[in-house]
Amino acid sequence: MADQELSNVSKYCDRAVQHGLMTVDTTVYPRLYSAVPGWRETVAARHLEALANQVSQRAPVIDLPAVTVATALASRSPLEQAWADFR
Numbered sequence: 001m002a003d004q005e006l007s008n009v010s011k012y013c014d015r016a017v018q019h020g021l022m023t024v025d026t027t028v029y030p031r032l033y034s035a036v037p038g039w040r041e042t043v044a045a046r047h048l049e050a051l052a053n054q055v056s057q058r059a060p061v062i063d064l065p066a067v068t069v070a071t072a073l074a075s076r077s078p079l080e081q082a083w084a085d086f087r
Contacts, residue, residue: 006030 013033016022021039025032036042065071076084 010031013022013024013031016035017024017033020036021042022033022035025034
């Protein structure tokens with residue numbers, strides 16, 4: 001990663017170690033990081049789990065009745081009807 005600072009690369013790799021995606025050898029400098037076998041599958045499974053959680057946490061869709069001009073006119077109060085007749 002030639003275009004990245006060593007401290008940034010180390011930060012990203014340390015985060016991957018915390019998530020169980022990499023291992024690190026701290027006995028040498030600079031530290032040697034290596035990816036664990038099956039890390040791609042682990043990331044994919046976590047991604048699918050996160051998507052499933054998002055879907056389950058969505059608010060339910062409420063079907064509202066369609067309001068048409070006819071239903072709005074039919075449901076007017078007597079005062080509204082008197083005002084409409086007056087105009």
